Amino acid sequence: MTKEKFEEIYRRHYPAMYRLARTILYDADDSKDVVSEVFTRLLRENIAPQEDKIEGYLMTGVRNKCRDVLSHKDARERVQKLYLAEMMPKQVVFIPDDDRLERLMQFVETRLSPLSQQIFRLRFLEEMTYDEVSQAVGVSKVTIYNHLSQSLRQINEYFSKETAKR
């Protein structure tokens, strides 16, 4: 493939690929590596996929590569980083669709207090310790714990209702 042609494909698909990887692996650098590897594979492909198949090729490539990265993590790291068990090879392949995540986020944004959301983000996304979160937010560690515990209960309730609906 010529450089010009490849650049067009790269620029068109990079954002969606990166966002998908970020949603699965969380880490920005890991996600960039995955996307880069998938593009490298496309570049080295003997026969390039047809125009209309390229998006599928790239997105499937990112999913498989992410699965691969996660399959090398041990149980401790999985529970610590909160990687989704569905991504594990032992589980049936099931990728939560965008809608499902979107609805969940809407629930979080409307039903969890802003402080609870902030604490969730600092603790699980920023990976701060309880001490660090406590200092950043200006409340005690016990309060931090209570917020997380309460959020989990609400999320659990949300899922029970979601399942009942179906």
Add this chain to the structure above:
Amino acid sequence: MEQQDKIHLLLSLQEHPENYTDEQITALLADDPELAELAEQLALTKRAFAKREAEHEQIPLDDLWEQFAEEHADEFDTPSLAQQPRATRIPLFGSQTRKIAAAFIGVILSAGIAFAAIYVARNASRPTPQTVPSEKPLPTKPATAHPTDTIGSDTTVTTQPIVFDNVTLEKMLPEIAAYYQAEVVFTNDDARQLRFYFVWRHEETLEHVLNRLNRFESINLELRDKKIMVK
């Protein structure tokens, strides 16, 4: 265990996984479906947060592309057709015959180099096809036949490549195997559901196909007398 205790356990597992062995964590989650479900819900919520974050993230596409293009500079194809018209125009330049001759030699030389470069690049990126596919029976060929007569690609009809787009290994592999009269044995059930984008040409040898498939990191295939073992 009450729900509150499960939440407590999950939060403590998440905060201090070093207090448990890998086996203990796996066993805890396997023995208590409710705990596992809770862990999954928490992970899904983290994912929803991450997705929202990623949507608002600025992606420095220019820098990323520049870096990628630099790292793979020698892997792009040369746009060979675009250079041809320029070569024919060169002789118009000089008025002296010598100059023309010199220019011509120059053109021929650079064209030769360019051609060689393309040739090398093509050859490097494309593994040389095996001339005699080992799984095709050859006994009909007379022993005295010239080597050129046995080249498979001359005698087999080239068909359109088959494109598997987001197809599971479970579906794709038996289809390929059947063509080569081989059998598929899944020793690893997890691999069945892996999905692939894969282009397959009938003229490839089975070994070549398996080699290409093995480049996907998540699969491991081995050929043992007409049996494709999926590990």
